[in-house]
Amino acid sequence: MKFGVVVFPGSNCDRDMQHVLQNVMGQKTVMLWHKDHDLQGCDFIVLPGGFSYGDYLRSGAIARFSPIMQEVMEFADKGGFVMGICNGFQILTEATLLPGALLHNDSRKFICKNTYLRCETDESLLTSKMRVGQVIKVPIAHGEGKFFADEATIQSIEKNDQVLFRYCDVSGNTGDAFNPNGATNHIAGVCNSQRNVFGMMPHPERASEGILSNTDGRIIFESILNMAEVRIRN
Amino acid sequence: MKFTASITIMPLKALLDPQGKAVTSSMKNLGLPEIDNVRIGKHVTLELESGNRDEASKKVDEACKKLLANPIMEYYEFQLEEVK
Numbered sequence: 001m002k003f004g005v006v007v008f009p010g011s012n013c014d015r016d017m018q019h020v021l022q023n024v025m026g027q028k029t030v031m032l033w034h035k036d037h038d039l040q041g042c043d044f045i046v047l048p049g050g051f052s053y054g055d056y057l058r059s060g061a062i063a064r065f066s067p068i069m070q071e072v073m074e075f076a077d078k079g080g081f082v083m084g085i086c087n088g089f090q091i092l093t094e095a096t097l098l099p100g101a102l103l104h105n106d107s108r109k110f111i112c113k114n115t116y117l118r119c120e121t122d123e124s125l126l127t128s129k130m131r132v133g134q135v136i137k138v139p140i141a142h143g144e145g146k147f148f149a150d151e152a153t154i155q156s157i158e159k160n161d162q163v164l165f166r167y168c169d170v171s172g173n174t175g176d177a178f179n180p181n182g183a184t185n186h187i188a189g190v191c192n193s194q195r196n197v198f199g200m201m202p203h204p205e206r207a208s209e210g211i212l213s214n215t216d217g218r219i220i221f222e223s224i225l226n227m228a229e230v231r232i233r234n
Numbered sequence: 235m236k237f238t239a240s241i242t243i244m245p246l247k248a249l250l251d252p253q254g255k256a257v258t259s260s261m262k263n264l265g266l267p268e269i270d271n272v273r274i275g276k277h278v279t280l281e282l283e284s285g286n287r288d289e290a291s292k293k294v295d296e297a298c299k300k301l302l303a304n305p306i307m308e309y310y311e312f313q314l315e316e317v318k
Binding site: 061062093100101106107148 | 276302
């Protein structure tokens with residue numbers, strides 16, 4: 001599988017993502033400069049975390065108009081796989097490839113810490129090797145990560161099984177005490193209704209190697225490869 | 235014709251504005267407890283060339299809709315003035 005990691009001015013998790021995809025997961029990975037118009041035949045596009053365009057105006061608002069986003073949007077419209085982590089998630093909501101928006105954390109603080117995530121569906125590329133209810137520990141690092149959408153949108157996301165992860169405690173219980181940013185329904189990650197575009201605020205690429213004392217995030221990358229292989233076999 | 239637009243972008247009324255909330259509480263600390271419900275948005279000014287006022291208004295509206303404001307979290311209003 002060939003992965004492409006888009007580099008925007010201000011991206012800062014792009015190399016971590018490349019390292020995990022290439023060196024940990026053993027996948028061919030190329031970096032895609034935001035000014036280019038070529039996805040280089042990639043099967044899977046990642047929009048990494050960071051502070052694209054310095055978070056000017058709103059997080060992700062300006063990156064969404066970067067030249068390469070035109071190709072990313074066409075790729076997604078045709079069913080291509082796109083995943084946004086943290087700032088990448090913000091960009092995907094600004095591009096309306098994913099529902100909702102990411103607001104300032106309720107606390108107004110930038111929060112950098114480990115969170116527990118409960119898997120909400122195994123019917124997605126990102127969670128195909130997980131079981132519903134499984135809890136993993138993955139760090140967050142954001143100031144604007146409060147997932148928000150109007151009530152009708154939230155209802156449709158919930159009804160269509162588009163919630164991938166919710167913030168929870170170590171045993172999988174949700175509650176305001178375990179919700180770091182005030183996200184609606186404790187939502188940490190979602191997919192679109194066609195289930196080919198994914199976004200999550202936590203950083204699995206920071207939790208995929210033993211040397212970092214946390215390999216919980218690795219199951220997300222294993223899930224991607226697992227389901228992609230199943231699709232190729234069939 | 236040259237116009238200037240003065241655009242105000244505010245968080246939707248139904249949404250918590252953590253920034254405004256923090257400033258509201260500091261008003262009490264500095265001895266102005268009468269001040270309540272501070273809400274903080276953005277003010278944007280821009281200039282544009284346009285054949286007439288209607289066309290200018292449409293362009294500014296488009297800029298607000300597509301980039302300057304996100305309707306999921308914000309609303310906007312603007313005033314246009316012709317530069318003479």
